[in-house]
Amino acid sequence: MARNDTVLVLGATGGIGGEVARQLRNAGWAVRALKRGGAEGETTKDGITWLAGDAMDAQAVRQAARGCAVIVHAVNPPGYRRWSELVLPMLDNTIAAAKAAGATIVLPGTVYNFGPDAFPLLTEDSPQHPATRKGAIRVEMERRLQDASRQGARVLIVRAGDFFGPTAGNNWFSQGLVKPGQPVKTVSYPGQAGVGHQWSYLPDVARTMVELLARRAQLEPFARFHMAGHWDDDGTRMSGAIRRVVARHAQGTGAAVRVSAFPWWLLALASPFVATFREMREMRYLxxxxxxxxxxKLVAFLGREPHTPLDEAVEAALGGMGCLATAPVAATA
Incomplete structure (x- = not known):
């Protein structure tokens, strides 16, 4: 019988996986994490038990999941490479392990599943007619998870907008708008003027998952929830927040941050040679x-959506990425 407080996190070295692992640990869960290339056996660090293994190894995943009540599937191929080869086999390994352990699978969802017929406002029941190869893979992932929920596994999908947070990873905030480890001088914005865009602060997404898991006995076998996150109605709110945060930390020593258009033309030139750039170009329609x-649906179930104010979230993200060199200027009384 699976314990109700043990969880396996796949992708715990990444942004969302790492944040979920830490928050589950802080909430009292016994957290296991699978790490590719780690030392044989297990090690415990910061309250998390790390196991050597690869999400592509079905036996390793099944063994790591033994006795777990939950498996968080937050693993992706690094740098967007080999998505078509790796994503579905990794998910199949998670599904098999969840069935064997009687565990709930948690998947961070994306908007890639949807095409123009579902825009501009997505609900959990919006039609999934993807416009891209990656979107088609995400649809197939959710189809397989729904099938698994009919065969004894339980599934929780939390869908959110573009991630940003203290841990840099494969997201537009750290790969497009700013550069990790460097002072912010320019915000390179990928969107068109006047076009709204949705952002989601990683700790808020993780907190939502933790709160839903605390009430998982009340969830349907295949449960999906959407987060509203931070809505940038005209493409200027996120850039404005970055500029305000940087100005507070500049203490009068730096020039104002300027906002420029993202160099899509550069991605077009480099795409034949860089897989990450090809995948980024494919998502331009968003x-x-x-x-x-x-x-x-989320608010009706939890009573609220965990939500950090935008400037506070941006400050934590930039600080965690090493983009803020000084403490903020104290506010004048």
């Missing part, structure tokens, strides 16, 4: 039209 999410 910057050319407003795409938001309706969180009514």
């Amino acid at each position: 910057w050319q039209t407003p795409v938001g999410m309706d969180n009514a």
Whole structure:
């Protein structure tokens, strides 16, 4: 019988996986994490038990999941490479392990599943007609998870907008708008003027998952929830927050941060040689039209959506990425 406080996190070295692992640990869960290339056996660090293994190894995943009540599937191929080869086999290994352990699978969802017929406001029941190869893979992932929920596994999908947070990873905030480890001088914005865009602060997404898991006995076998996150209605709110935060830390020593258009032309030139750039170009359509999410179902279930104020979230993100060199200027009384 699976314990109700043991969880396996796949992708715990990444942004969302790492944040979920830490928050589950802080909430009292016994957290296991699978790490590719780690030492044989297990090690405990910061309250998390790390196991050597690869998400592509079905036996390793099944063994790591033994006795777990939850498996968080937050693993992705590094740098967007070999998505078509790796993503579905990794998910199949998680599904098999969840069935064997009687565990709930948690998947961080994306908007890639949807095409223009579902825009501009997505609900959990919006039609999934993807416009890209990656979107088609995400649809197939959710189809397989729904099938698994009919065969004894339980599934929780939390869908959010573009991630940003203290841990840099494969996201537009750290790969497009600013550069990790460098002072912010320019915000390179990928969207069109006047087009809305949805952002989600990683700790808020993780907190939502933790709160839903605390009430998982009340969830349907295949449960999906959308988060509203931070809605930038005209493409200027996120850039404005970055500029305000940087100005507070500059203490009068730096020039104002300027906002420029993202160099899509450069991605076009480099795409034949860099897989990450090819995948980024494929997602450009999401910057050319407003795409938001309706969180009514989430609010009805939890009573609220965990939500950090935008400037506070941006400050934590930039600080964690090493983009803020000084303490903020104290506010004048």
